Amino acid sequence: MLVLARKPNQSIMIGDDIEIKIIEVKGDQIKIGIQAPKNIAVHRKEVYEEIKKANIEATKSNKTPSTFRKIAGILKKNKVEDKE
8 A cells, every 4th residue: 555645735646547636634534636537436435335235236136137038038039030
C-alpha cells in the first residue's frame, strides 16, 4: 500500500485520468473529491461491498437457470428462422 501525506487543495493522480483531491481536513474527518471518467464507477467501500454481495446473490437465484433456458430457446428459435 502506498501511503502519501497531502494537504488541503493538493491532489493525487492515478494514471492519467483519475484525480483525488483533498478538499478539507476537519478534526478526524477528511473530505476528498474524485474526478474520474464516467466509465469508471466510484463508490464508498461499504457500498461497493454491498453491490458485490447483491451480484453474488443474484447469480445464486433459482430463477437464473430458467431465465437462461428461456433466452437460449429464443436464440435457437431466431437462429432457425434466420436459416429459412
